[in-house]
Amino acid sequence: xxxxxxxxxxxxxxxxxxxYFNHAVNELERLKNPEWYQFAERARTxxxxxxxxMSGHAGNLAQCLDYAIDSGHFDVILCAHKLWPGPALLPxxxxxxxxxxxxx
Numbered sequence: 001x002x003x004x005x006x007x008x009x010x011x012x013x014x015x016x017x018x019x020y021f022n023h024a025v026n027e028l029e030r031l032k033n034p035e036w037y038q039f040a041e042r043a044r045t046x047x048x049x050x051x052x053x054m055s056g057h058a059g060n061l062a063q064c065l066d067y068a069i070d071s072g073h074f075d076v077i078l079c080a081h082k083l084w085p086g087p088a089l090l091p092x093x094x095x096x097x098x099x100x101x102x103x104x
């Protein structure tokens with residue numbers, strides 16, 4: 001993961017990014033991967049990332065959002081949201097605000 005981040009920083013011609021996403025998370029196993037948290041903490045300590053985020057768009061998104069918010073490991077959450085065919089994600093939005101997490 002660090003190699004991928006460093007490659008991105010080189011291509012962007014910068015020494016850090018503001019938000020680094022664990023992108024397209026649709027299964028809880030990905031959020032529970034301890035390697036992600038170790039990587040994110042190391043990259044943050046080294047000043048390569050300022051904030052961590054997760055994004056999800058399908059699959060078990062409601063469960064992933066619940067876990068991501070409760071874990072406190074993510075500063076930003078980007079997720080697909082639509083009122084039709086149903087408001088399954090609506091409960092996660094006020095919860096994110098209570099934990100002072102960004103939700104886009």
